[in-house]
Amino acid sequence: MQNCIIASTSTIHGSGPLEYLFEALIELYTDTNEILFIPYARPGGISLDEYTIGVNNIFKKINKRVLGIHMFSDITEAFKNTQGIFTGGGNTFLLVDQLYRNKVLQPLKNAIELGTPYLGTSAGSNICGLTMQTTNDMPIVQPPSYKTLGIMPFNINAHYLDPDPNSTHKGETRETRIKEFHTINPQPVVGLREGSWLRIHQDDIILKGTLSARIFEQNKNPYEIVSGSSLSQLN
C-alpha cells in the first residue's frame, strides 16, 4: 500500500528547489492539499521554522500548504488525518536523533504503510532504508540507534558520486566507503545519483529520472541499472 518518492536530492544543478520533481509530485500528492513536513534535518543549521517557511514557499507553486510537525503539541495529532508527508534533507544524524527523541519513527512508518503519500529528499530518503549507515553526513549528534524505517529492504546512498578519474585527493571514494560498509553489513545499497528517485507504489519500486543507478551487493561487483528498472527483488 506504499506510495512514495525517494529522491537523491531536493535540488539539481540549474533549477530551483524540487522543480525537477514537480510533475511527479503533482501525481504523488493528487489528493493532498496539506503536507505534514518533517524539518528535523535542518540543512546548514537553519531553524525548524525557517526551514518550514522555505518549504511552504516551494509547495505554494503547486498549490499545497505545508505544516511543520514541530507546530503540533502532540505527535499523534500531527499524523491524524494527514494527507501527505515530506521529510526534507539536511543532516541525517540530526534527523534520526530527533525522530527517536520525539517518538516520530513508528507513527511515520505506520502512516507510510497505510499508503499516505510520502516524499523524501536526501536525509529524508536515507531514513527509508533499513539503516542510516550509508549516509554521507557528519555525526554531529549521536542518535540512540542507526535503525530507520525499512520502507525498502535495502539502504540508499543519496547524492551518489562517481569517482573522479582526475582527482589527486586521497580521501576515500564513495565506492570505497560502501565497500567498507559491506565488510560488516549485508544489505544492498542503491547509489542514487542527483536527479534520480525511486517510485514506490504498492509493492513495486521503480528507478525514475534520466540517469542509471549503481547497485552494491555484498560480495558482488557493483553494477548499473537503467531508469525504469524495478528494484522490488533487491534484498
Next chain:
Amino acid sequence: MQNCIIASTSTIHGSGPLEYLFEALIELYTDTNEILFIPYARPGGISLDEYTIGVNNIFKKINKRVLGIHMFSDITEAFKNTQGIFTGGGNTFLLVDQLYRNKVLQPLKNAIELGTPYLGTSAGSNICGLTMQTTNDMPIVQPPSYKTLGIMPFNINAHYLDPDPNSTHKGETRETRIKEFHTINPQPVVGLREGSWLRIHQDDIILKGTLSARIFEQNKNPYEIVSGSSLSQLN
C-alpha cells in the same frame, strides 16, 4: 609531555605511503625501534593482519619494526615498554568502536600523555581530537560513544577539501557540514588539508607541511592559518 604527529592523510598524490613524512618520522621515532600499530580502522575492509604487514613494509624503509596490537593477548602487555605508536587510517567509526570494545582508549591516552611518540594518519588523527564527530566516514558500525582521546582541545577534519567552484553537485560541501556541526557543538575544528600535519611537542601544537589550514570556530567566520603557526591557544 606529548610528542605526536597528527597527519591529515597517510599518502599524498604522486608519492608512496607515508613517504612525505619520512623525515619527520625519523625525528619523531628517534629512540624507537619497534612501533605498536593500531590497525582497527581497516581501510577498504582489509584484515588486521594484511594492514599490519603492509605498514611493516613501509616502516622497514626507515628501519623500524611494526607489531599489531591484535597480536597481543593482553592490552596492558601491548603498551608495556612501548617505544612508539601508530594508528592508521580507514573507517573512523570502526576504529573508535574497536578502541572502546577492546578497552584500548585509556591505555593509549596514558601512553601518549607519558610522551610515547605517536603518529596518527586520517582516522588515527581524528581520534586525537575531543570527539570523532568531524569525520568524513560512513557510520558502518555504531560505537558506544563519539568521545575520543582529547590530546588536542579541538577537533580536526582530515582530508579537508575546499569547495570546488565549478561543481554542479548539490551534496553538502565540507564547510557546510562543519557549520552544521557547530550549530550543536562548541569546539573548534581544524580543517587539515592533505599534506599538512600538526606537530605536538610538549605543550605546543604547530601546523606543518607547505599548505595553510582552515580554522572553524563557533559563531565566527572560518579563517586560514599558515604553516608554522601555533594552535596551542585554540580551544
